[in-house]
Amino acid sequence: MNEVYMGMTDNNNNRVKQVAIPEFNKKNAICKYPFESNSGEELSTELHNKTIQEYCKIGDVDNAMKLVAQLEAMGFHPNSISYGFLIDSLGSVGRTLEADVLFQEMMYLGFKPRIRLFNALLKGFLKKGLLGLAVKFLVEMDRMGVCKNQETYEILLDYYVSAGRLEDTWMVVNEMKTNGIRLSSFVYGKVIRLYRDNGMWKKAIGLVEEIREKGISLDRQIYNSIIDTFGKYGELGEALEVFEKMKQESIVPDITTWNSLIRWHCKAGDLTKALQLFTEMQEQGLYPDPKILMSLISRLGELGKWDVIKKNFENMKCRGRQEVGAIYAMLVDIYGQYGRFQDAEDFISALKSEGFLPSASMFCVLANAYAQQGFCEQTVKVLQLMEAEGIELNIIMLNVLINAFGIAGRHEEALSIYQHIKESGISPDVVTYSTLMKAFIRAKKFDKVPEIYKEMESYGCTPDRKARQMLQTALMVLERRH
Numbered sequence: 001m002n003e004v005y006m007g008m009t010d011n012n013n014n015r016v017k018q019v020a021i022p023e024f025n026k027k028n029a030i031c032k033y034p035f036e037s038n039s040g041e042e043l044s045t046e047l048h049n050k051t052i053q054e055y056c057k058i059g060d061v062d063n064a065m066k067l068v069a070q071l072e073a074m075g076f077h078p079n080s081i082s083y084g085f086l087i088d089s090l091g092s093v094g095r096t097l098e099a100d101v102l103f104q105e106m107m108y109l110g111f112k113p114r115i116r117l118f119n120a121l122l123k124g125f126l127k128k129g130l131l132g133l134a135v136k137f138l139v140e141m142d143r144m145g146v147c148k149n150q151e152t153y154e155i156l157l158d159y160y161v162s163a164g165r166l167e168d169t170w171m172v173v174n175e176m177k178t179n180g181i182r183l184s185s186f187v188y189g190k191v192i193r194l195y196r197d198n199g200m201w202k203k204a205i206g207l208v209e210e211i212r213e214k215g216i217s218l219d220r221q222i223y224n225s226i227i228d229t230f231g232k233y234g235e236l237g238e239a240l241e242v243f244e245k246m247k248q249e250s251i252v253p254d255i256t257t258w259n260s261l262i263r264w265h266c267k268a269g270d271l272t273k274a275l276q277l278f279t280e281m282q283e284q285g286l287y288p289d290p291k292i293l294m295s296l297i298s299r300l301g302e303l304g305k306w307d308v309i310k311k312n313f314e315n316m317k318c319r320g321r322q323e324v325g326a327i328y329a330m331l332v333d334i335y336g337q338y339g340r341f342q343d344a345e346d347f348i349s350a351l352k353s354e355g356f357l358p359s360a361s362m363f364c365v366l367a368n369a370y371a372q373q374g375f376c377e378q379t380v381k382v383l384q385l386m387e388a389e390g391i392e393l394n395i396i397m398l399n400v401l402i403n404a405f406g407i408a409g410r411h412e413e414a415l416s417i418y419q420h421i422k423e424s425g426i427s428p429d430v431v432t433y434s435t436l437m438k439a440f441i442r443a444k445k446f447d448k449v450p451e452i453y454k455e456m457e458s459y460g461c462t463p464d465r466k467a468r469q470m471l472q473t474a475l476m477v478l479e480r481r482h
Contacts, residue, residue: 049082056085091124094392126159129395131427161190164430166462185219192225199465231264266295344381371404379404406439414439434467449474
């Protein structure tokens with residue numbers, strides 16, 4: 001058996017000795033055997049750092065952190081490169097608090113992080129919804145003389161647009177222009193999305209001409225934004241025309257393109273076209289998105305077409321998608337309420353028995369599946385299981401939980417989750433508020449809807465079309481009552 005060696009201190013003579021560590025299995029990111037000490041030759045701590053970096057590269061952050069603990073127990077610290085790998089890896093799996101601790105430790109030891117690390121940590125904060133912490137971090141960057149770069153601005157734009165923070169978005173765009181930073185296709189794509197979410201879809205399409213005038217070619221990012229804009233407002237014919245033009249210009253559609261087309265055709269009730277697009281996507285070698293599968297399952301399930309669902313799963317397996325099919329089949333069990341995976345713990349155990357290590361996104365999909373059925377206790381259990389795996393809760397997961405309680409008619413619990421979000425320092429986004437408004441409308445507590453709407457505005461979130469429609473619905477009901 002091949003062994004890799006790392007350094008450990010010999011307590012008798014303070015020399016650094018070799019000990020065997022697990023051989024890497026890069027395919028599954030799992031170690032073949034546990035840490036065991038063996039006597040060996042003198043070796044520097046350099047191999048510690050290299051091994052930490054290798055673990056981070058294959059996504060095994062837990063073993064990387066074990067090595068850090070061993071290194072620190074010997075009186076040493078990781079080098080600057082290892083700190084960078086660790087902060088990146090922890091941030092990517094939602095463990096932002098640990099990433100922040102390492103970043104502060106890095107600063108204390110006198111290392112000078114590059115802008116890439118600042119951006120990694122900023123992205124981690126915003127991904128979790130910790131806007132307050134992110135703002136303080138930006139102030140600290142300014143104090144240290146670290147200038148924002150293109151990536152920094154794009155991270156901020158991505159969050160502000162997703163959170164529905166209109167004024168903050170324009171502030172970032174104007175700051176980019178003032179600092180002479182070129183507005184990329186990514187930025188324009190986000191601005192198009194912002195127009196779309198605020199009901200200005202024609203203005204969003206008009207922005208395409210401005211993009212052409214500036215000599216910026218329409219890339220996949222912009223095409224995806226345009227397709228999604230048309231789809232959201234029911235202009236499916238135009239969305240498909242743009243899709244065809246995209247392909248004519250030799251721009252290959254990605255999973256985002258397909259997801260958008262399938263989702264909006266599902267919403268419009270055109271399941272035949274949605275399934276056709278779903279098949280075409282797989283023919284292009286792309287894995288189906290669990291969220292899109294859930295949309296299809298939901299629509300077909302409402303019509304009782306479980307045979308169609310089963311046929312699609314069989315087709316996926318024929319294309320060599322056995323592992324994906326296993327996951328989706330479990331989701332069907334939840335949606336179909338067959339009883340096989342009514343318990344979240346059984347689902348996770350089944351996944352692990354198939355050789356999968358559940359990710360943050362898979363936990364989110366699973367929680368959403370239970371939430372859509374109003375299974376609140378199971379949704380809560382998913383979040384508990386996720387935390388047990390070392391993945392921190394973020395705003396997306398908490399929004400899912402609000403939705404679960406809302407569907408189940410438990411608006412007080414939905415409100416308590418919202419209060420928890422604020423108390424924990426996570427910043428509510430436009431989805432939080434609109435989901436909470438929906439919960440109170442379901443409970444026929446229409447008088448609470450305007451209050452939530454005002455709170456959303458005062459918090460800096462720009463209400464989207466859905467929120468405005470719910471407000472109008474509540475106001476009409478209240479007016480009739482009086």
